[in-house]
Amino acid sequence: MNRKRVLLIDDDVELLRQMSAAFATAGYAVRAAPDGQIGMARFKAEPVELVVCDIIMPTREGVETILALRQAWPELKIIAISGGYRLGPAIFLDLARHVGANEALEKPFRLAALVAAADRLLGAASLGEAS
Amino acid sequence: MRHALNNLLGKIMGAAELALDHGGSPEVRAELDTIIRLAEEGGQLTAAAGRIERFT
Numbered sequence: 001m002n003r004k005r006v007l008l009i010d011d012d013v014e015l016l017r018q019m020s021a022a023f024a025t026a027g028y029a030v031r032a033a034p035d036g037q038i039g040m041a042r043f044k045a046e047p048v049e050l051v052v053c054d055i056i057m058p059t060r061e062g063v064e065t066i067l068a069l070r071q072a073w074p075e076l077k078i079i080a081i082s083g084g085y086r087l088g089p090a091i092f093l094d095l096a097r098h099v100g101a102n103e104a105l106e107k108p109f110r111l112a113a114l115v116a117a118a119d120r121l122l123g124a125a126s127l128g129e130a131s
Numbered sequence: 132m133r134h135a136l137n138n139l140l141g142k143i144m145g146a147a148e149l150a151l152d153h154g155g156s157p158e159v160r161a162e163l164d165t166i167i168r169l170a171e172e173g174g175q176l177t178a179a180a181g182r183i184e185r186f187t
Contacts, residue, residue, distance in 0.1 A: 019145075110171075
C-alpha cells in the first residue's frame with residue numbers, strides 16, 4: 001500500500017520534529033525542510049501529495065513558497081500554518097489562502113487538528129480521482 | 132512577541148499531545164490534557180490581545 005507523502009516546511013526545529021512525529025504516527029511518509037528555499041528543492045527532488053508550510057521564515061518565506069508551488073503544481077494540496085507577526089496570524093493566513101493554500105491553521109494548533117486537515121484534503125483528493 | 136508566544140504555546144501543546152500517544156496512567160493523561168487545554172486558552176488570550184491592539 002502506498003503511504004501518503006507530506007513535506008513539512010518550518011524554521012522551528014522543535015515544531016518540525018513534533019509535526020513529523022504526528023504525521024509518521026498517522027502513517028504518512030514525512031519529509032521536512034527548515035525554509036521555503038530548501039523545501040522547494042526537496043519537493044522538486046521528491047514530490048509529495050501534501051505540503052504543510054509556515055509563513056514567517058527567514059529564507060524564502062511561506063507566501064512566496066506557496067505561490068510558487070501552486071503555480072507549478074495546481075493539484076498539490078497545501079496547508080499554511082502561522083503564528084502571525086505584528087499583524088496577527090489571520091492576515092497572513094488569508095493571504096496564504098489567496099495565493100493557493102487549501103487550508104490554513106493558526107498557531108497554536110493541535111497536532112491532531114493538523115493531521116485531520118491533511119487526511120480531509122487527501123481523502124477528498126482520492127475520492128475526486130475515483131469518481 | 133505574539134508570534135513567539137503562539138509558537139511557544141503550539142510546541143507546549145504538541146509535546147503534551149505526543150506524550151499522550153505514549154500512554155501513561157490516567158492521572159498523567161489528565162494532567163497532559165490540562166496542559167493542552169491551558170495552552171489553547173493561552174492561544175485564545177494572544178488572539179484577544181491582538182484584536183485589542185489593533186483597536187488601540
